[in-house]
Amino acid sequence: MIRDSLRLRLLAGAAVAIFVALALAGAAMGWFFENHIEQREAAALIRHGKLIAGNLRVDAAGKPVLDTEPGDDRYQEAASGLYWQLSNVRGSAHSHSLWDQSLPALADQDRDGWRLRHAPGPFGKTLLIVGRPIQVSHGDEPVLVQVATDDAPLRIARADFNTEIIFSLGILWLFLVTATYVQVGLGLRPLRVVRNQLAALRRNSAARLPATHPREIAPLAEAINALADAREVDLARSRTRAGDLAHSLKTPLAAMSAQSRRAREAGAVEAADGLDQAIVSMRATLETELARARAAAARDAGQSRAADIETLIENIITVVERTEHGERVLFEVSLGEDLDIPVAADDLIELLGALIENASRHARTRVRVTGQMEESAATIRIDDDGPGLGNTSAEAVLARGARLDEAGPGHGLGLAIVNDLMQATDGTILLAASPLGGLQAQLTWPVDPIAPSAHKNWITRWLTRN
Amino acid sequence: MRVLVVEDDPVVGRDLYKALSDVGFTVDLSTDGEDAWFQGEVEDYALAVLDLGLPRLDGLSVLRKWRSAGRTFPVLILSARSDWTEKVEGIQSGADDYLSKPFAMGELVARVRSLVRRAAGHATSAITIGRLALDTARMAATVDGQPVRLSVLEYRLLDLLAHRPGQFVTATEIAEHLHGTAHAGDTNGIEALVLRLRRKVGAGIVESQRNFGYTLAGA
Numbered sequence: 227m228i229r230d231s232l233r234l235r236l237l238a239g240a241a242v243a244i245f246v247a248l249a250l251a252g253a254a255m256g257w258f259f260e261n262h263i264e265q266r267e268a269a270a271l272i273r274h275g276k277l278i279a280g281n282l283r284v285d286a287a288g289k290p291v292l293d294t295e296p297g298d299d300r301y302q303e304a305a306s307g308l309y310w311q312l313s314n315v316r317g318s319a320h321s322h323s324l325w326d327q328s329l330p331a332l333a334d335q336d337r338d339g340w341r342l343r344h345a346p347g348p349f350g351k352t353l354l355i356v357g358r359p360i361q362v363s364h365g366d367e368p369v370l371v372q373v374a375t376d377d378a379p380l381r382i383a384r385a386d387f388n389t390e391i392i393f394s395l396g397i398l399w400l401f402l403v404t405a406t407y408v409q410v411g412l413g414l415r416p417l418r419v420v421r422n423q424l425a426a427l428r429r430n431s432a433a434r435l436p437a438t439h440p441r442e443i444a445p446l447a448e449a450i451n452a453l454a455d456a457r458e459v460d461l462a463r464s465r466t467r468a469g470d471l472a473h474s475l476k477t478p479l480a481a482m483s484a485q486s487r488r489a490r491e492a493g494a495v496e497a498a499d500g501l502d503q504a505i506v507s508m509r510a511t512l513e514t515e516l517a518r519a520r521a522a523a524a525r526d527a528g529q530s531r532a533a534d535i536e537t538l539i540e541n542i543i544t545v546v547e548r549t550e551h552g553e554r555v556l557f558e559v560s561l562g563e564d565l566d567i568p569v570a571a572d573d574l575i576e577l578l579g580a581l582i583e584n585a586s587r588h589a590r591t592r593v594r595v596t597g598q599m600e601e602s603a604a605t606i607r608i609d610d611d612g613p614g615l616g617n618t619s620a621e622a623v624l625a626r627g628a629r630l631d632e633a634g635p636g637h638g639l640g641l642a643i644v645n646d647l648m649q650a651t652d653g654t655i656l657l658a659a660s661p662l663g664g665l666q667a668q669l670t671w672p673v674d675p676i677a678p679s680a681h682k683n684w685i686t687r688w689l690t691r692n
Numbered sequence: 693m694r695v696l697v698v699e700d701d702p703v704v705g706r707d708l709y710k711a712l713s714d715v716g717f718t719v720d721l722s723t724d725g726e727d728a729w730f731q732g733e734v735e736d737y738a739l740a741v742l743d744l745g746l747p748r749l750d751g752l753s754v755l756r757k758w759r760s761a762g763r764t765f766p767v768l769i770l771s772a773r774s775d776w777t778e779k780v781e782g783i784q785s786g787a788d789d790y791l792s793k794p795f796a797m798g799e800l801v802a803r804v805r806s807l808v809r810r811a812a813g814h815a816t817s818a819i820t821i822g823r824l825a826l827d828t829a830r831m832a833a834t835v836d837g838q839p840v841r842l843s844v845l846e847y848r849l850l851d852l853l854a855h856r857p858g859q860f861v862t863a864t865e866i867a868e869h870l871h872g873t874a875h876a877g878d879t880n881g882i883e884a885l886v887l888r889l890r891r892k893v894g895a896g897i898v899e900s901q902r903n904f905g906y907t908l909a910g911a
Contacts, residue, residue: 484706545790553844
C-alpha cells in the first residue's frame with residue numbers, strides 16, 4: 227500500500243524522522259534535567275558537609291567528634307533519608323538517623339575536594355553521597371566527611387519528568403505528523419491539477435496543459451506538452467501513411483479491374499471472374515484495415531461542438547446531394563446548441579458521412595439528422611423514410627450487418643468503419659424503426675464517465691487521493 | 693463531345709480512355725497536373741475526369757486553378773482515398789461528383805453521362821426575379837450576381853417558384869413537384885428544404901405565408 231502511494235511514503239518517512247528526532251530530544255532533556263536536579267541536591271549536601279567540617283575535631287584517641295550537630299531534624303530521626311558520617315582509621319561518628327548502620331566507605335580517599343556518587347546505603351535504599359577527606363590538624367589522620375541523602379525523590383522527579391515529556395512530545399509528534407499530512411497534500415495538489423488537465427488532454431488531443439504551474443511542476447507540464455505534440459505528429463503521420471497506402475494499393479487494383487475487363491472482352495471469362503473475385507477480396511481487406519487504422523487513431527478522441535458538427539453535417543449533405551440517390555432526398559438537420567460529442571471532427575465526418583449516405587440511398591423523400599444532449603449522453607439520430615427493417619429484428623441486422631452491408635460498390639469505406647469507430651470512441655449504435663417510417667440509426671456517447679476504483683477501501687482512497 | 697481524362701496510372705488511364713471513347717466521347721488524356729491545368733484552361737471540354745493523386749501538381753490544385761480561371765465545365769473527381777474529409781474538400785473546391793478507386797467502369801460512365809446531360813441539356817435561358825437569377829441550362833443560380841451552389845432539389849424548388857411568379861405555391865404542390873404524386877403527402881420536409889435554401893441564398897428571396905405557401909420576392 228505504502229509502496230504505491232507517494233503521499234503515504236512521504237507521510238511515513240516524515241513520521242519516522244520526526245519520531246526519532248523527538249525521542250533524541252526527549253532523552254537529552256531527561257539527561258539535562260536529571261543532571262540539574264542532582265547538582266542542586268549535591269550543592270545542598272555539600273553545604274551541610276561544610277558546616278559539619280567546620281565543627282569537626284579529633285578527640286584524644288584520634289577519633290573524629292562533632293561538637294555541634296547540624297540543625298536539621300532529619301539527622302535525629304532514624305532512617306529519615308538524610309545522614310552524615312565522620313570516619314578515620316581510629317573510629318567514626320554519625321548522625322542518629324543512621325542508627326546502627328554506616329555509610330559505605332569511599333574507595334579512593336586520597337583525592338581532595340567534594341566528590342559525588344550514588345551507592346547502595348543502609349535500610350535498603352540507594353543514596354546520593356558527597357564526601358571529602360578533611361585534615362583537622364597537622365599530623366592527624368584525615369577524617370572522611372560524608373553527607374548522604376536518599377535518592378528516591380530524585381528518581382521520582384525524574385520519572386515524573388519523563389512521563390510528562392513523553393506525553394508532551396507525543397502530542398507534538400501527532401501535531402507535526404498532521405502538519406506534514408497537510409503539507410504533503412498541499413505539495414501534491416499541483417499533481418492533481420496536472421492529472422485533471424491530462425484527463426482533458428485525453429478527451430481532446432489538441433488541448434495542452436496551461437503554463438500556470440509552480441516552478442517544480444512546470445518542467446513536467448512542458449514535457450507532457452512536448453509528448454502530446456510528438457504524439458499528434460506521429461498520429462498525423464500514421465494517418466497520412468494509411469492514406470498513402472490506400473492510394474498506392476487502390477490504383478493498382480483499379481488497373482487490375484481494367485485488365486480483368488480486357489480479359490473478359492477477349493473471351494477469357496473464367497480468368498476475368500477469378501481476377502474479379504480476387505480484386506473484391508483484396509479491396510475488402512484493404513477497407514477493413516483502413517477502417518481499423520482510423521479507429522485506432524480515433525481512440526485519442528477529440529471533441530466536436532454543435533456549431534462544428536452542424537457545418538460538418540452540411541458539408542456531408544453537400545456531397546451526398548450530388549449523388550444519384552441523394553439528389554432526390556430532402557435533408558433536415560436539427561442539433562441542440564449544447565451538443566458536445568467526444569469524437570474528433572475527422573472521425574465524426576467518416577461516421578456521419580457513411581450513415582447519411584446510407585440513409586439517403588434507402589430514403590424515399592426524407593433524411594433527418596437530429597442531435598442533442600440527453601441526461602449523461604450525447605445522441606445523434608439519423609432517420610429515413612425508406613422501407614426500414616421490415617420484420618427483421620434490429621439485433622439480427624446489427625449482428626449480420628445486413629442492412630449496413632447493402633452499400634453498393636464504389637462507395638469507399640462505406641459502413642465498415644461505423645462499428646469500429648463507435649467502439650473506438652466508447653459509443654453505441656442502435657438500429658430501430660424510425661418515426662419517419664424507415665430506419666433510425668441512433669449513435670450514443672456517454673459524457674464525462676467516472677470510474678472510481680472499487681477494490682480499494684475508503685481509508686486507502688482517502689489517504690491516496692492524490 | 694470532348695472530355696478530358698486526367699490520370700497518371702497508364703493502365704487506368706487507357707481503360708478510361710477506351711470506356712469513354714466506346715460510348716461516343718472524344719477523349720483527351722493527360723498524365724500530370726501541370727499539363728491538365730494547361731489543357732483545361734485552353735481547351736473547351738464538356739467534362740473532366742480528374743484523378744487527385746497526380747505528379748507535378750495535385751488534382752485539387754488543378755481543380756481550384758480551373759475554377760478560379762472561370763472554367764465551369766463539370767468535374768468528376770477520382771481518388772484512391774475514400775474519406776469524407778477529402779470528398780468534402782473536393783466538392784468545396786468545385787467538383788461536381790466524386791468516385792473512389794477502385795470503381796466500376798459502368799458506374800463511372802453513368803455518372804459522366806448524367807453530369808454532361810445536366811450541364812448541356814437545354815438551350816441557354818435565364819430567369820431573373822428580383823435579386824435572384826436562374827440559369828436553367830446549367831441548373832445554377834446567382835443572388836446579386838454571386839453564384840450560389842444549390843442541390844438538385846433546391847434548384848428545382850426555385851425553378852418551380854420562378855415559373856409561378858406572384859403566386860403562392862403550397863407545400864403539397866412542391867412535394868408533388870419534387871417527389872411525384874406518390875409522395876405528395878410528405879410535406880414535412882419542405883419546410884426544412886426552404887430553411888436550408890434560405891441559409892444559402894440569404895434572407896428576402898423565398899417568402900412564405902401561413903396556409904398559402906411559398907413565393908419568390910420581387911416577382
